[in-house]
Amino acid sequence: MNSGEYQDDASISADGLTLYYHADRSGRLEIWQVRRASPTDPWGEPISLGDSINAGLCSVGPDISADGLSLYFARHDCNNLDTADLYVATRATTTAPWQDPEPLGSIVNGPFLDGQPSISSDGLTLYFTSTRPGGFGAADIYVTTRSAVSDPWGSPVNVGPTINSWIDELAPEINADSSALYFYQGEYFTGRYVPFDIMETPLKASPWRTETLIPTATEWRFFRGTQEPSKFPDQEWTRAGFDDGAWREVGRLWLFRGSAARIYWH
DSSP: OOOOOOOEEEEEEETTTTTEEEEESSSSSEEEEEEOHHHSSSOOOOOOOOOHTTTSSEEEEEEOTSSSEEEEEOOOOOOOOGGGGEEEEESSSSSSSSOEEOOOOTOOOOOOOOEEEEEESSEEEEEEEEOOTTTTSSSEEEEEEETTTTTTOOEEEEEEEETTTTTTEEEEHHHHTTTTTEEEEEEESSOEEEEEEEEEETTTTOOOEEOOSSSSSHHBBBBOOOOOGGOOOOHHHHTTTTTTTTOOOOBBBBBSSSSSSOOOOO
């Protein structure tokens, strides 16, 4: 599955047999999938989701619905990340081909970056990252809801200052029972690069609170772009058990490192 090219933003199906992710295997970012016959079997060869999904633009950040019939992702001009908009592709059964994706529309998408979607198990709540103005930092987490799967999405709402801050909050991931939201916090869109921490907030708590995962955020910190472990204190990696630079899954979170990112799970 892993190659020398950039690979990122993995999403696994509810049965654990299909993994979706984006990768640069053809000179632009496209969405790929790998399958296996059972959770104990090895993964097969990667398969591109084809032109109906990838369609000449960069297609990134896939998130598969719990029933396997809807795939949410973002598309953008490969030379301009700020053009990213949210799309969804659907299919009649899990063995049917994907239909042409549809944008989530102007109520959800705006003239700034909208991406990294995460759909709840009931299909009624969608979290995503946006750089639209009016937030608390350069990139914030927003949420949109609907009353039924057949209804249109409502106006996005910033999830607020308990989660969002003056720096970047990115890549939200809601867990299976919608009791917790995972995301990472650091600096990327601010124009600086600061390593990200993995964060967790219970969604059913009032008020929401955020906390770093255990072990501490320092131990679970990960890096993007050209950052390499050798640039950071050795004890940070040794204490985390990552002195080989490998990363692992935290629940349903798939982590990576390096400029040629690889997908890991544990």
